[in-house]
Amino acid sequence: MSRVITQEVARGLYKATRTAHVDADVAASFKVGDAIQARNVNPTGHTRLPRYIRGKQGVVAADHGIFQFADSLAHGGGKQPQHLYSVKFTAQELWGADAPAQDSLYIDLWDDYLEKMA
Amino acid sequence: MTSDDEVALRVRALESLLLEKGLVEAPAIDEIIDLFENRLGPQNGARVVARAWSDPAFKDRLLSNPTDAIVELGFEAVQGEDMVVVENTAAVHNIVVCTLCSCFPWATMGLPPVWYKSAPYRARAASDPRGVLVEFGTNIAAEAEVRVWDSNAELRYMVLPERPAGTDGMSEDELMALVTRDSMIGVTRALDVGGEVAP
Numbered sequence: 001m002s003r004v005i006t007q008e009v010a011r012g013l014y015k016a017t018r019t020a021h022v023d024a025d026v027a028a029s030f031k032v033g034d035a036i037q038a039r040n041v042n043p044t045g046h047t048r049l050p051r052y053i054r055g056k057q058g059v060v061a062a063d064h065g066i067f068q069f070a071d072s073l074a075h076g077g078g079k080q081p082q083h084l085y086s087v088k089f090t091a092q093e094l095w096g097a098d099a100p101a102q103d104s105l106y107i108d109l110w111d112d113y114l115e116k117m118a
Numbered sequence: 119m120t121s122d123d124e125v126a127l128r129v130r131a132l133e134s135l136l137l138e139k140g141l142v143e144a145p146a147i148d149e150i151i152d153l154f155e156n157r158l159g160p161q162n163g164a165r166v167v168a169r170a171w172s173d174p175a176f177k178d179r180l181l182s183n184p185t186d187a188i189v190e191l192g193f194e195a196v197q198g199e200d201m202v203v204v205e206n207t208a209a210v211h212n213i214v215v216c217t218l219c220s221c222f223p224w225a226t227m228g229l230p231p232v233w234y235k236s237a238p239y240r241a242r243a244a245s246d247p248r249g250v251l252v253e254f255g256t257n258i259a260a261e262a263e264v265r266v267w268d269s270n271a272e273l274r275y276m277v278l279p280e281r282p283a284g285t286d287g288m289s290e291d292e293l294m295a296l297v298t299r300d301s302m303i304g305v306t307r308a309l310d311v312g313g314e315v316a317p
Contacts, residue, residue, distance in 0.1 A: 007145035014153055016189075016225065019199035020272035048270045050217050052244065064200075067272050084271060086202075091264075095245050103264040105244060108271035 020067045022081040028111070030085060034060045035117040038087075038109065046074035049113045057117065058089040061106060069110055082111040159228035162193045163276055164297035166226055167308075168290045171281045180278065181205060188226060197274060198225025204267060205278045206304065211258050213251065213304035214267045214275040215243035223274035227302055234303065243305075244268060254305040257317050277304040284311045 003009070030036060040055035041047075048070050064086060068079035087109045091099035136142040166188055170177040180187040184203040188194075201223060204212040216222070217240045222230035233239050243250050247266050251258055258264055267275045279301040285293060288311075296309040310316040 004140060005142040005146045007143065007149045010146035010149040010153075013150075014158070014196045014224075016194045016196055016199050018196055021200055048218060050268070050270060052217070064273060067200075070271065084273075086273075100248070100260075100264070102261075103247070103266075105266040105268060107268040108273050110271070 020070075022066050022068050022079060024066050024081040026066050026081055026083065028063060028083040030060050030063075030083070030111070030114060030116070032060050032063060036060060036087060036114045037117055038113055039115055043071065045071075047071050049109065050107075052094060053089065053107060053109070056089055056093055058087045058093065060085045061088040062086040064108065067110070069112065071110075071112075080112075084108055084110050085114070087114070154228060158195055158224050160226075160297075160299035160302065161294075162191075162228075163223075163226035163299070163302045164294045165191055165290075166193065166276075167278055167297045167302065168293035170278055171285075171293050172290045177278075184276070193225045195225035197221075198223050200273050201226075202267070202273050202275050203278050204265070204275065204304075206280045206307075208259075208262065208280070210263045210265060211251070211256075211304065212265045212267060212277050213243060213247050214269060214277060215240055216269045217241070217244050218270045221269045221274060223276050226276055227299060231299070251305060254300065255315055255317055256306050277302050279304075279308040282308050282310050282316060 037057050038053045064084045066081050067084040068081055072080040086106050089105050091103035170180050180203050184201040206212055220230050220235040244266055247264050248258055269275045300306040301308045307316040
């Protein structure tokens with residue numbers, strides 16, 4: 001028998017208790033300013049690495065700290081806490097030479113999505 | 119029958135069923151409606167923006183430690199646990215999209231509008247933000263920089279719109295009325311002093 005949703009249960013659903021931030025001691029593979037390339041991978045299940053970013057080159061703009069990894073959580077692989085970075089890609093890198101030279105896109109990418117530029 | 123009527127009928131039928139089967143108690147439904155009508159919504163974000171426009175020390179805290187600065191004003195709820203606030207200026211215009219789904223900062227902005235979740239917005243805000251901005255009536259100078267923020271992961275984003283010209287003497291409450299949901303997504307500017315959408 002499922003639990004009846006009372007007013008108290010409803011209140012609890014919207015409390016700020018779902019941070020994905022994890023207090024863990026995990027080394028960062030990258031630092032702000034590092035040039036990176038997003039891995040060109042094609043997982044069959046859930047991922048937060050969109051296709052338009054895969055294989056593209058960017059620069060680490062900020063380190064948000066350590067977060068649970070959405071991909072592994074979705075696949076029953078646990079939290080696999082790791083650094084989550086804000087990574088800057090130029091509009092021209094993503095969309096070609098016709099895009100305005102000064103425009104850019106920032107996206108949050110986990111350590112496992114990234115590789116260092118040679 | 120309009121589609122709104124159909125939705126209302128379907129919701130009423132679902133509500134009756136859930137109540138009759140004893141799965142949900144009526145006060146729980148009232149609680150959730152009250153939450154999204156009165157407690158979570160862009161009026162919270164507008165308060166945050168108006169405070170930042172009025173209080174430079176708060177603005178500094180909001181940009182450097184947004185989650186805590188927002189909690190300071192009492193806005194603490196699910197989908198607001200890890201916030202990023204980006205500031206629009208004459209030189210930089212920020213616009214937020216969730217290309218993968220519909221992630222949105224509920225604590226400060228409530229639920230996302232339908233267009234925000236649509237495939238065309240999610241695709242085009244990323245690939246052609248200036249084109250999307252023009253469709254929202256927002257013209258960005260050619261020499262200004264456009265930054266798109268894809269909230270694909272665990273952070274939730276809010277834009278701090280530029281304070282409109284001619285608002286120097288306005289109180290925080292008066293300023294609040296100029297801050298729209300769309301201006302905090304970054305698809306428009308804040309309203310001008312006349313209450314119109316500024317191009």
